Amino acid sequence: MSTNSSITREAALRIGLAALELKVTPRELTLAIAEKIDLPLTETKLATCSVELLREAMDGDGGICQMEKEDLKRAVRLLWGEGVSGSDLPALDAYLEGDMPGSIRLACASNTGEILDGHFGSCERFLIYQVSASESRLIGIRPTLDTETAEDKNVARANLIADCDVLYVQSIGGPAAAKVIRASVHPVKIPQTGPARASVARLQASLASPPPWLARVMGMEPPSLAQFASMIDEAEEEEA
Known part of the structure; x- marks a missing residue:
């Protein structure tokens, strides 16, 4: 099997770095992964790799090496593109706690770049945004790999x-x-796949006059209830 014609440049970079982590050659790792994932190997397909898949590809009788779980985890993260220069993961914005008064924090389930395309139970990462009425910042990318072995x-x-x-x-x-x-x-369902920043922008636009659910999240009295309370106060004043 020819591996050169079956792999993208970005995927080759990720496999090369993961191979260094696992102390095998890139060709050995490519062939092992190709036994588990259909060719051609692309960034999207590498993003489906898990610790279990990599262990099955490399361990056992005839396996190309025996690795500890933490080594496999680091290799999987590299295959996903995390920490790989030139990968499709977005760059983080500078942020210190307290930088954005009156802001809220949003998590977006994602499998691809800065795209909102993840299901809660299977997404590969959460993109974390700090959002205020005047700006938004991507402040974190949290892989879900370690949750796969949790009891719940x-x-x-x-x-x-x-x-x-x-x-x-x-x-x-x-x-x-x-x-x-x-x-x-x-939790809010956004069924349509699309850029996470577009969903962030819609949330940001609603902060100035939030709907009841968002007002509660922000620790504010929902506008509709505030209006109703004002009517009660006025009625009580008239009775007095």
């Missing part, structure tokens, strides 16, 4: 974003949503 994967994923106020996902089941809400995060 949904709880582990909810804990991973527990410092966020809102979660955007393509889909999420009822039991998983309940665990996200228990972590004080408000």
Whole structure:
């Protein structure tokens, strides 16, 4: 099998770095992965690699090496493109706690670059944005790899974003949503795949006059309830 014609330049870079981590040659690793993933090997296909897949490809009788779990995790992250110069993962914006008064924190489930295209239980990472009425910043990228071995994967994923106020996902089941809400995060389904920044911009535009659910997230009294309370106060004043 020819590997050169079956691999993109970006995928070759990721495999080369992962091979260094695993102390094997890039060709050996390419052939091992090709036994588990259909050719041609692309960035998107490499992003489906898991610790279990890599272990099956490399361990056991006839395997090209025996590696510890932490080594496999680091290799998988490289195959995903994390920390790889020129990968499709977006650059982070500078941020210090307290930089953006009145802002909220948003997690977006993602599998590809800066795209909102992830399901809660299977997305590869969460993109973390700090959002105010005047600006938004990408302040973190949190891989979900370590949640795969948790006793309750949904709880582990909810804990991973527990410092966020809102979660955007393509889909999420009822039991998983309940665990996200228990972590004080408000889940919102965004079924249409698209740039995460576009969804962030829509959220940002709504901060000035938030709908009731968002007002609660922001710790504000929903506008509709505030209006109703004002009417009650006026009525009480007239009775007095």
